[in-house]
Amino acid sequence: MAYAPARNTGAHLVYAELKRQILSLELKPGTRIYEPAMAAALQVSRTPLREAIRRLISESLLEQQPTGGVLVPVLDAAAISELYEVRAAIESLMARGACAKATPADIETLRGIVERNAAMVKFADDAMNHGKSLHDKIAEIDGNSWSQRFHDQIASQMERYRHFTNNTQERRDRALAEHRILVEAVAADDPEKAARIAFDHVIGARDEALRAISGSSLVIT
Template sequence: MPEQITRNTGAHVVYAELKRRILTLELKPGERIYEPAMAAELQISRTPLREAIRRLISESLLEQQPTGGVLVPDLDEVVISELYEVRAALESLMARNACLKATAADIEALERILARNAALVEFADDAMQQGMALHAQIAGIAGNSWAHRVHSQVSSQMERYRHFTNSTQDRRDAALAQHRILVAAVAAGNPDEAAAIAFEHVIAARDASLRAITRNGPVTP
């Protein structure tokens, strides 16, 4: 039993590290995973590496090729659009539900996150983290466990694309303005406005991501 626990723990650590590299684009789209080299780099045996790879394939974060090779998926504009459209629908639903459930303490929490977002809007990574925190807070207020579960799955897939949505100051300023309108709608208990602005906000992020990828060209190893 201890050996099994150690093996499973090792596979989880390898999985977390590979997932981090994929989502941060440290492992580039289209890059092949060579098991011997990766195992040597991570100083592990091939068994936990293979388990981690199988898990990432099941999550569509790696692709198994017909030849047996394993690649990091390309940045696919169709996939990006589909993911953002699903997220937009979920964010809209959760914003609507949050309007019906938000307490004074919830609104204060949203306003604190909004203030940090405003203070950090000039810094891409920090602004992105505060935006994610705001949406997570709204999801928590909404309290729909199934929407939250599916949203988490979609958000995990979208990590590779997030930095494209936040790469310009104009986009960060626009996102902050949308966050302010969203929080105001939740505070006012206006579910229609909250749902609409949440949907529009995610679609705008989708469009920014697609523009950035088109402008910069394919990300290559």
């Protein structure tokens, strides 16, 4: 659902900070937002806080309860699965498109990202960030503005789950291997292979996220 831009800098800063806390899981799923306490913690008045809360509700990053309370949404296994499936389709589409458009300079950039990923693969956050850079670069090469728009919307929602997708060394090593194959498929202008690898890579991340959060009291199954 579309939302109006924040009307002032204060509201935007409050929105950005609350969103960061939600996506990083600093605000745990299921946490209730108490306006007086949150306004005091952020050292702002309740007016920009309320504006930020409305915006986050419109993005489904906060949840309005029938009683009027506002909660950080509980992790929902069905929603996680749906988000990853849609993202897999979009990543597949973008990988296919990138094959025909990638320049030698683009391929060099993609390979450089993979090598930086390899150098930092033992570190979960760094590996995750380099993986995101790779997918963002492929989206840029493809250049489909609608794909990028939907990809960005879904990626924002999925930030809460990314921390679960690469929390083991085995998964990070496997993701790195898949990134190498994907880049070489784009370099070889092999759209079928690139699309398949991109799709399977995201589905693998979905399966890892669902496995990692299974049994958690913060998850709806």
